[in-house]
Amino acid sequence: MAENRFTRRALLKAIAAGAAVAVMGPAPGRALSSPVTTNILRPPGAVPEEIFPAKCIRCGRCVEVCPYGSIRPPDVRDGIFAGTPLIDVTKIPCYLCMKCVEVCPTGTLSRISQKETRMGLAVIDKHSCVTWNQELALCRTCYNVCPFKEKAIKLDQLRPVVIEDFCTGCGICTHGCPITVKSGRKAINIQPIYAFKPVKW
Ligand code: SF4
């Protein structure tokens, strides 16, 4: 795990870049649109993306406290989003330890539980999933690794099906899926969800 950790130097650079952009504004031509996209997500409990870069002070506490090195802020190429926390679940997913939401001093990550977490929604690409497109394939990796197996993901005639109301978007299934397609995506990918949606378990 150690080699995957975001280094302190890299963190400080990203934070400094974010602070500079906040003061001076983004360089001409630099990104103004959010880097949040399929499989690139905010940590648990995040406020809506529209206000995230204004509310996050880029203190780096969430990055430092994550024991898995899941959170990696983008650099200055992402303009006003530099230094804010992102999780690329294809590299290291969120293991839902919930430490980051405890240390965030601004409420940009609010203190929610594992089950309340909605970083995104897992979506199966049935054309790429071998279990869906090959009669005899027996892969059930996404089902097997899901921390909420039988709640967030079930098997329908031995094929995985995501249950929208209970999927946390942690990305553990995406990370584990053995199928990578040309775009770099997997056969199961996480679509970001911005709004916090509580559910009854
Ligand atoms: S289906 Fe995937 S993203 Fe959803 S809770 Fe299970 S492992 Fe996490």
Ligand code: SF4
């Ligand atoms: S891990 Fe990937 S290939 Fe295997 S069943 Fe799940 S989506 Fe399909």
